[in-house]
Amino acid sequence: MSKICILLCLLIFTQIKASAQKIETETVTSLYREALTDRTAYDNLRQLCRNTSGRVTGSPQAARAVEFTFDLMKSMDLDSVYQQPVMVPRWERGKKEKAIIRSGKLGNTHLNIAALGLSVGTGKRGVSAQVVEVMNFNQLDSLGSEFIDGKIVFFNRPMDPVLFNTFASYGQAADQRMLGAASAAAYGAVGVIVRSLTTAQDDYPHTGVLRYAENSPKIPAVAVSTNSADLLSNRLKEDPGLVLQFRTSCQTFPDVVSANVIGEISGSVYPEEIITLGGHLDAWDLGEGAQDDGAGCIQAVEVLRLFKKLGIQPKRTVRAVMFMDEEIGQRGGKEYARQAEIRQEKHYFAIESDRGGLLPLEIGISTSPERFTKMAQLSPFFEPWGIYRIREGGGGSDITPLQKYGTPLASFIPDSQRYFDYHHSANDTFDKVNIRELQLGSAAMAALVYLIDQYDL
Amino acid sequence: MSKICILLCLLIFTQIKASAQKIETETVTSLYREALTDRTAYDNLRQLCRNTSGRVTGSPQAARAVEFTFDLMKSMDLDSVYQQPVMVPRWERGKKEKAIIRSGKLGNTHLNIAALGLSVGTGKRGVSAQVVEVMNFNQLDSLGSEFIDGKIVFFNRPMDPVLFNTFASYGQAADQRMLGAASAAAYGAVGVIVRSLTTAQDDYPHTGVLRYAENSPKIPAVAVSTNSADLLSNRLKEDPGLVLQFRTSCQTFPDVVSANVIGEISGSVYPEEIITLGGHLDAWDLGEGAQDDGAGCIQAVEVLRLFKKLGIQPKRTVRAVMFMDEEIGQRGGKEYARQAEIRQEKHYFAIESDRGGLLPLEIGISTSPERFTKMAQLSPFFEPWGIYRIREGGGGSDITPLQKYGTPLASFIPDSQRYFDYHHSANDTFDKVNIRELQLGSAAMAALVYLIDQYDL
Numbered sequence: 001m002s003k004i005c006i007l008l009c010l011l012i013f014t015q016i017k018a019s020a021q022k023i024e025t026e027t028v029t030s031l032y033r034e035a036l037t038d039r040t041a042y043d044n045l046r047q048l049c050r051n052t053s054g055r056v057t058g059s060p061q062a063a064r065a066v067e068f069t070f071d072l073m074k075s076m077d078l079d080s081v082y083q084q085p086v087m088v089p090r091w092e093r094g095k096k097e098k099a100i101i102r103s104g105k106l107g108n109t110h111l112n113i114a115a116l117g118l119s120v121g122t123g124k125r126g127v128s129a130q131v132v133e134v135m136n137f138n139q140l141d142s143l144g145s146e147f148i149d150g151k152i153v154f155f156n157r158p159m160d161p162v163l164f165n166t167f168a169s170y171g172q173a174a175d176q177r178m179l180g181a182a183s184a185a186a187y188g189a190v191g192v193i194v195r196s197l198t199t200a201q202d203d204y205p206h207t208g209v210l211r212y213a214e215n216s217p218k219i220p221a222v223a224v225s226t227n228s229a230d231l232l233s234n235r236l237k238e239d240p241g242l243v244l245q246f247r248t249s250c251q252t253f254p255d256v257v258s259a260n261v262i263g264e265i266s267g268s269v270y271p272e273e274i275i276t277l278g279g280h281l282d283a284w285d286l287g288e289g290a291q292d293d294g295a296g297c298i299q300a301v302e303v304l305r306l307f308k309k310l311g312i313q314p315k316r317t318v319r320a321v322m323f324m325d326e327e328i329g330q331r332g333g334k335e336y337a338r339q340a341e342i343r344q345e346k347h348y349f350a351i352e353s354d355r356g357g358l359l360p361l362e363i364g365i366s367t368s369p370e371r372f373t374k375m376a377q378l379s380p381f382f383e384p385w386g387i388y389r390i391r392e393g394g395g396g397s398d399i400t401p402l403q404k405y406g407t408p409l410a411s412f413i414p415d416s417q418r419y420f421d422y423h424h425s426a427n428d429t430f431d432k433v434n435i436r437e438l439q440l441g442s443a444a445m446a447a448l449v450y451l452i453d454q455y456d457l
Numbered sequence: 458m459s460k461i462c463i464l465l466c467l468l469i470f471t472q473i474k475a476s477a478q479k480i481e482t483e484t485v486t487s488l489y490r491e492a493l494t495d496r497t498a499y500d501n502l503r504q505l506c507r508n509t510s511g512r513v514t515g516s517p518q519a520a521r522a523v524e525f526t527f528d529l530m531k532s533m534d535l536d537s538v539y540q541q542p543v544m545v546p547r548w549e550r551g552k553k554e555k556a557i558i559r560s561g562k563l564g565n566t567h568l569n570i571a572a573l574g575l576s577v578g579t580g581k582r583g584v585s586a587q588v589v590e591v592m593n594f595n596q597l598d599s600l601g602s603e604f605i606d607g608k609i610v611f612f613n614r615p616m617d618p619v620l621f622n623t624f625a626s627y628g629q630a631a632d633q634r635m636l637g638a639a640s641a642a643a644y645g646a647v648g649v650i651v652r653s654l655t656t657a658q659d660d661y662p663h664t665g666v667l668r669y670a671e672n673s674p675k676i677p678a679v680a681v682s683t684n685s686a687d688l689l690s691n692r693l694k695e696d697p698g699l700v701l702q703f704r705t706s707c708q709t710f711p712d713v714v715s716a717n718v719i720g721e722i723s724g725s726v727y728p729e730e731i732i733t734l735g736g737h738l739d740a741w742d743l744g745e746g747a748q749d750d751g752a753g754c755i756q757a758v759e760v761l762r763l764f765k766k767l768g769i770q771p772k773r774t775v776r777a778v779m780f781m782d783e784e785i786g787q788r789g790g791k792e793y794a795r796q797a798e799i800r801q802e803k804h805y806f807a808i809e810s811d812r813g814g815l816l817p818l819e820i821g822i823s824t825s826p827e828r829f830t831k832m833a834q835l836s837p838f839f840e841p842w843g844i845y846r847i848r849e850g851g852g853g854s855d856i857t858p859l860q861k862y863g864t865p866l867a868s869f870i871p872d873s874q875r876y877f878d879y880h881h882s883a884n885d886t887f888d889k890v891n892i893r894e895l896q897l898g899s900a901a902m903a904a905l906v907y908l909i910d911q912y913d914l
Binding site for chain 1: 489
C-alpha cells in the first residue's frame with residue numbers, strides 16, 4: 001500500500017471515528033434532554049411512595065409494589081415484562097415501640113426507638129434492666145459477662161462525621177446494628193439499644209437488619225434516635241444505675257412468596273447478552289422508601305422509557321430489575337443470579353443504583369484492568385453533566401451474586417452527604433427527592449447503558 | 458558549585474517542599490475535621506434565619522441582622538469588628554398580594570403572586586386588564602403598542618431545564634423579571650406578571666428586583682408561581698378574553714442608613730494585604746434567607762472561627778464581610794470598594810459565597826493566566842473533599858467592584874440543582890440547609906484562604 005493510501009485510510013478511519021463520537025455525544029445529550037424535561041419518573045416515584053409506603057419485604061405493601069411496577073412496565077410497550085418468584089422472609093414490626101428511662105434521681109424520660117429488622121419482640125411486659133454503654137466490641141469484650149449479664153447493652157458509637165464519603169462511615173459503624181445483639185447476648189445481655197446510623201442529629205430512629213448468632217440467645221434489639229442516644233448517654237453519666245425499659249412486639253413469620261419484577265427491551269444484534277440495571281423494591285417499613293430505594297427502581301424503569309422514547313434500539317438486551325428483599329435476606333439478588341445460571345443467561349454488564357436518587361457524581365466499576373481502562377475513556381461524555389470520576393470498584397448487594405459468572409459490575413454513585421438523613425427511617429419520604437437530581441440520575445444510567453452497548457465495552 | 462553540591466541542594470529543597478506540602482495537607486485536613494465536627498455555624502445560621510426572617514435591605518429585620526452578626530463576631534476574640542455605614546434603598550411589600558383570573562366562561566381562579574422588588578403598588582383598586590402572554594422580548598416588540606396598550610403583559614418563558622448549570626438557565630430567563638416592566642410599559646401596558654425564576658414546579662412565587670426605565674412609566678409588576686403561571690397560560694388558551702386583576706401595596710421610601718458588617722484577623726507578616734471573604738446579609742422578605750445568602754455570611758464567619766480555633770495565624774489580614782443590599786442596589790459592595798480606595802487598602806484576594814450553602818463542587822477564579830495556572834495546582838488539596846474543578850471565571854455582585862483595583866476574584870461554587878427551589882421565595886428557610894453541606898462549604902473556603910495566604914498566590 002502506498003504511503004498516500006495509508007494516509008487516506010487513516011484519514012477516513014479518523015473521520016468515521018470522529019463522526020461516530022459525534023453521534024454518541026448527540027445521543028447522550030438527547031437522553032439528558034428528555035430526562036430533564038419529563039416528569040414521568042418523578043410521578044412514578046410519587047405513586048410508588050404514596051401507594052406502597054412501608055413495603056418491607058413480604059408485606060402486603062411489598063406485594064402492591066410488585067403489582068405497581070409490573071403494571072407500570074406492562075404499560076410501556078416493552079418486549080417482555082414478568083415476575084420472577086422469590087421466597088422472602090416475613091418480619092412484622094407490630095405496634096409502635098416504647099422506651100422509657102426510669103431514674104429515681106432524674107425522673108422518667110421517653111426515648112425514640114424502633115425495633116431492628118429480624119429482632120425478636122420483648123413480649124408484653126417489655127425488657128427492663130440497667131444499661132451498659134459501650135463504643136465498640138473491644139470494650140464489650142473487656143467488660144464481659146461480669147458487667148453485661150442481665151443488662152441492656154447500649155452501642156453508642158456515632159458515624160464518623162469527618163469522612164467525606166458517608167457510606168464509608170456507615171460501613172465503620174454498622175457492626176453495632178448488625179452484630180450488637182449477637183455479641184451482647186453471648187455475655188448474657190437481655191436487650192440491645194443501638195445509636196441510629198445517621199449523620200443527622202434528630203429524633204428519627206433508623207432501623208435496619210440484624211444477624212443473630214446460632215449459639216447465643218435471640219435478644220430484643222432496637223435503634224434509638226441520635227438525640228435520644230445523647231440523652232441516654234448524658235443521663236447515664238448522672239445516674240449510672242438508671243433503668244431502661246423498652247417494649248417491642250415485632251415477630252418473624254414463615255417465609256412467603258414474593259417476586260423480582262423484570263422488564264426488558266430485546267437486543268437487536270446480541271439478544272442473548274444482557275445488560276441488567278436495577279434497584280431494590282422492598283424498603284424499610286418506617287418510611288416510604290423514596291431514596292432507599294424507590295428512586296433506584298424508578299430510575300431503572302426510566303432508562304427503558306428513555307430508550308423507547310428516543311427510539312434507541314440497543315444491540316444487547318437491556319433489563320430493568322426491581323429486586324425484592326435487599327434489606328433483609330438479599331433473596332431477590334440471589335434468586336436472580338440462580339435463575340441466570342439455570343437459564344444459561346449471559347450477563348454482559350450489571351449496574352446497581354442503591355444510594356438514593358441524589359446528585360450523580362461518580363460511576364464505580366469492577367472489571368478487569370483492561371476493560372476498566374477502556375471504560376474510563378467514557379469520562380468526556382459525563383463531565384458536562386457533573387460526573388468527574390469513573391473509578392474502580394463497583395457493585396451492590398443485588399448484583400454481586402452475578403460476579404462469579406464474570407459479569408462486570410457498576411455502581412451508580414450519587415452525592416452521599418444527605419443520604420443517611422433518610423436511610424431506614426420515617427424521614428425517607430417522597431418530598432425529600434429533588435426532581436432534577438432524580439432526572440440526572442436516570443439520564444446518567446441511560447447514557448452508561450447506551451455507551452457500554454454501543455462501544456461493546 | 459560541584460555537581461554533588463547541586464544535587465544535595467536540590468535534594469534538600471525537594472524535601473523542604475515535600476514537608477511543606479505535608480504541613481499544608483495536614484492543616485487542610487484539620488480545617489475539614491473541625492468544620493465537620495462542630496455545629497457552631499449551623500446554630501448561628503439557625504439564629505440568623507429565625508430571628509431576622511424577612512431581612513430585606515433597609516428593613517428593621519436587616520438592622521437586627523447587622524446587630525446579630527456584629528455581636529456574634531464581637532464575641533469571637535477577633536482583632537477588629539466594625540460596621541461600615543451604607544445608605545440603602547427602602548422598599549416595603551405591604552399587604553399580601555392578591556390575584557384573580559375573571560372569566561365568564563371559566564369562572565374565577567386565584568393565582569399565587571408576589572410583587573417584584575422596587576415595583577410600585579397598584580393602589581387599592583388594583584390593576585385589572587386583559588392579558589397578553591409573551592415568551593420573550595422579540596415577541597413583545599413585534600406585538601407592539603397595538604396589542605399591548607392597556608393590557609397586562611404575562612412573561613412566561615421558563616428557565617431552560619436542560620442546562621446542567623441552573624445559574625446559566627437563570628441568567629437566560631432573568632431579563633423578563635428585570636426588564637419586563639420597563640419594556641412592556643413602553644408599549645402602554647398597565648401591569649406585568651412574570652413566571653417565577655425557578656426550576657421547581659410549585660406554588661411559591663419567587664420575587665427579585667426589577668429595573669424601571671427613566672423614559673417609560675413605572676407600572677406594577679409581580680412574580681407568579683410556576684403552577685399558577687401554567688394555569689393562567691392554559692386558561693388563556695381557552696378564554697383569550699379573560700381579565701386578570703391583581704392588587705399590591707408595595708412602596709419605595711427614601712434611602713435609610715444600614716451597614717456592612719466586618720470582622721478580621723490581622724495579618725502577621727503583611728497586615729496591609731487583605732483577603733476578603735463574604736456573602737450578603739440582606740435577603741428577600743418572603744423567606745428566611747437561609748440559602749440566599751445567610752449561608753454565605755455564616756460560612757465567612759465560620760472561616761474566622763476555624764482559623765482561631767486551630768491557631769492558624771495568617772500572614773495577611775483575613776476579613777469576613779457581610780455585605781448589605783446585594784438584592785436591590787448592591788450598595789454594600791460598592792461602598793466597600795469605595796472605602797477600600799479612600800483608605801488605600803490593598804486587596805490581595807476576594808472570595809464571594811452567594812450560591813447557597815450546598816455541596817461544594819467547584820472554585821471559580823478570575824485572575825491573570827499565570828496566577829490562575831498556579832492556583833489550579835491547588836486541586837490535589839480539594840479533590841479528597843469532592844471539589845474536582847478549579848476553573849477560570851469567578852466573582853460576584855459584592856466583590857466585583859474590587860476588580861478595577863486588580864484584585865483577583867473567586868466564587869465558591871456549590872451544586873446548583875436545588876438552589877432555585879429556594880431562591881427569593883418563602884421556601885428559602887433554615888430547614889432546607891443540610892448541616893454537612895454547610896460545613897463542607899465553610900471548610901472549603903477556609904482551606905482556600907489558608908492556601909492562598911500560605912503559598913502567596
